[in-house]
Amino acid sequence: MPPRVVHVTPPDAIADGVEAIRVELELPAAFPPDALAEADRVAAAAAPPAPAPPGAPAPATAHPSLDLPFATIDAPGSMDLDQAMHLARRPGGGYRVSYTIADVGAFVAPGDAIDREAHARAVTTYLPDRRIPLHPPALSEGGASLLPGVDRPAFVWQLDLDADGALVATELRRATVRSAARLDYDSVDGELRTLLQEIGERRIAIEQARGGVSLRVPEQEVTRTGGGWSIAYRAARPTEDWNAQISLLTGIAAADLMVRAGVGLLRTQPAPDEKALRRLRAASVALGAPWPDGVSYPEWIRTLDPAVPAPAALLHQAAGAGRGAGYTAFDGQAPDAADALHFAIAAPYAHVTAPLRRLADRYVLELCAALAAGADPPPDVRPALPVLPGEMATGTQRANRAERAAIDLVETVLLADRVGERFPAVAIDDDLVQLTAPAVRTRIPGAQLTAGTAVELTLEAADVATRTLTFAVAA
Structure with a gap:
């Protein structure tokens, strides 16, 4: 990866x-x-050696x-x-x-x-x-x-x-x-x-x-x-x-x-493996860059623009799918x-x-x-x-x-200073969610979101010491 x-x-x-x-x-x-x-x-x-005198042989x-x-x-x-x-x-x-x-x-x-x-x-x-x-x-x-x-x-x-x-x-x-x-x-x-x-x-x-x-x-x-x-x-x-x-x-x-x-x-x-590819295909739908049926993995990957946030997130997920x-x-x-x-x-x-x-x-x-x-x-x-x-x-x-x-x-x-704010996001798979901005991916245990669903998340806590962010689906 x-x-x-x-x-x-x-x-x-x-x-x-x-x-x-x-x-x-x-x-x-x-x-x-x-x-x-x-x-x-x-x-x-x-x-490098010191310069040789004129006419001296090369070292x-x-x-x-x-x-x-x-x-x-x-x-x-x-x-x-x-x-x-x-x-x-x-x-x-x-x-x-x-x-x-x-x-x-x-x-x-x-x-x-x-x-x-x-x-x-x-x-x-x-x-x-x-x-x-x-x-x-x-x-x-x-x-x-x-x-x-x-x-x-x-x-x-x-x-x-x-x-x-x-x-x-x-x-x-x-x-x-x-x-x-x-x-x-x-x-x-x-x-x-x-x-x-x-x-x-x-x-x-x-x-x-x-x-x-x-x-x-x-x-x-x-x-x-x-x-x-x-x-x-x-x-x-x-x-x-x-x-x-x-x-x-x-x-x-x-x-x-x-x-x-x-x-x-x-x-x-x-x-x-097939599970990783299924997750990647679901993520592609979720992030608005769907992997069309009949298009090979390499062909689809080459269509993703790494300068655009959603395709950039997909490229990261594709790298993860290729673990091993x-x-x-x-x-x-x-x-x-x-x-x-x-x-x-x-x-x-x-x-x-x-x-x-x-x-x-x-x-x-x-x-x-x-x-x-x-x-x-x-x-x-x-x-x-x-x-x-x-x-x-x-x-x-x-x-x-x-x-x-x-x-x-x-x-x-x-x-850390944005606790309580809401962030637009898209569900990728199960409890995995991609924020639209900034470029952050997070998990919400037990959320069971449908891939492709647009949601708003509330940042409930940011603990720098443990490096953890806690989000919840906004009501």
């Missing part, structure tokens, strides 16, 4: 509540001293340098930069995607303090006013991050596409790279934007043709307006969608490498086609593009690089494969619980 990212401006209004969530869910407060010291050491070793590097003007594209202010790209047209038609991924394994030794802590955390956890990172910031925001203007060890995927955007050739190698630009989604322009759009739109068309669907789940944003607060959904920019397609392309290429070799770690997702995503490890024989599939993507797929934020990606990158070179993977990779699904599930579930608690907190803070 894609994360419901929450942005809070200013963050100090909920700082105490977020700290309570961290304590309650036993999220780590800080890295152990040995992990911090180790990160400082390896990050310092990766610092040796662990891997050959790749002289391409890569650019990172991420949210404004991001420092943990996992990926950078260079896009070009191929002679005779088609495209070449050079996608470089941070080489975390160049800094982390199996069993060292950083590695132990990464296995305990599994993922970076995002809260409204802070991040709880997978790796110490000296590494994730420093030595290993693909910051502009500095040499970094990296994995470089060379993905050749035909004129329609279909993948025709894959190469993967280690290299020393240097990002030339740090961009956000609004600052991508010129030839890079042109090529990103062309490739992104072609990959979206290929996704649709194979029956996949990228859930454009909007972010829930909270801002102060005048003397109060507001909450709304923010739809992704087109550049975010196109950028996501490059990541998906790389994950599909990685899965293909591993499936053909009979060893790997896939990100898999079963199809939603996990990791499938194999060694010796690839899983059956059905077991290797990721439902939403409609293809085998692997997490491989975010090693600074997800533990599994580091191992998949190491494995894929070895397979591409016809070599044996590092000795710690194969033994880790059967263990990683459990570690990733634990870390992801913990992060999801924290995210859900944070959303509950934000919603409670927003409505």
Whole structure:
């Protein structure tokens, strides 16, 4: 399920509540001293050397340098930069995607303090006013991050596409790279934007043709307006969608490498069960964007506009209907086609593009690089494969619980001074109700409302300490 990212401006209004969530869910407060010291050491070793005197030979590097003007594209202010790209047209038609991924394994030794802590955390956890990172910031925001203007060890995927955007050739190698630009989604322009759009739109068309669907789940944003607060959904920019397609392309290429070799770690997702789909269909009627008979799930999802509140709520519910995503490890024989599939993507797929934020990606990158070179993977990779699904599930579930608690907190803070007010709402299913505004979903135990019924709710209580809102159907 894609994360419901929450942005809070200013963050100090909920700082105490977020700290309570961290304590309650036993999220780590800080890295152990040995992990911090180790990160400082390896990050310092990766610092750019002093300029050489004129005429001196270039210093040796662990891997050959790749002289391409890569650019990172991420949210404004991001420092943990996992990926950078260079896009070009191929002679005779088609495209070449050079996608470089941070080489975390160049800094982390199996069993060292950083590695132990990464296995305990599994993922970076995002809260409204802070991040709880997978790796110490000296590494994730420093030595290993693909910051502009500095040499970094990296994995470089060379993905050749035909004129329609279909993948025709894959190469993967280690290299020393240097990002030339740090961009956000609004600052991508010129030839890079042109090529990103062309490739992104072609990959979206290929996704649709194979029956996949990228859930454009909007972010829930909270801002102060005048003397109060507001909450709304923010739809992704087109550049975010196109950028996501490059990541998906790389994950599909990685899965293909591993499936053909009979060893790997896939990100898999079963199809939603019939009950979840029935609830989603009822919710679609309730929220005024009905799922017509005879229209497939992916076709209908693509009609939902994430910038409109009701369809945005449906996209969140669709993400919930698709729960069950996990990791499938194999060694010796690839899983059956059905077991290797990721439902939403409609293809085998692997997490491989975010090693600074997800533990599994580091191992998949190491494995894929070895397979591409016809070599044996590092000795710690194969033994880790059967263990990683459990570690990733634990870390992801913990992060999801924290995210859900944070959303509950934000919603409670927003409505704390509005007890006694009435709010228009629509019943989604049984006791689940969606407020028309603000973008809040709530349950009213025992209400037994008919899906699609318009109701008014009275806010009876808002307890910030317990992060609970109590509504009742207005008389």
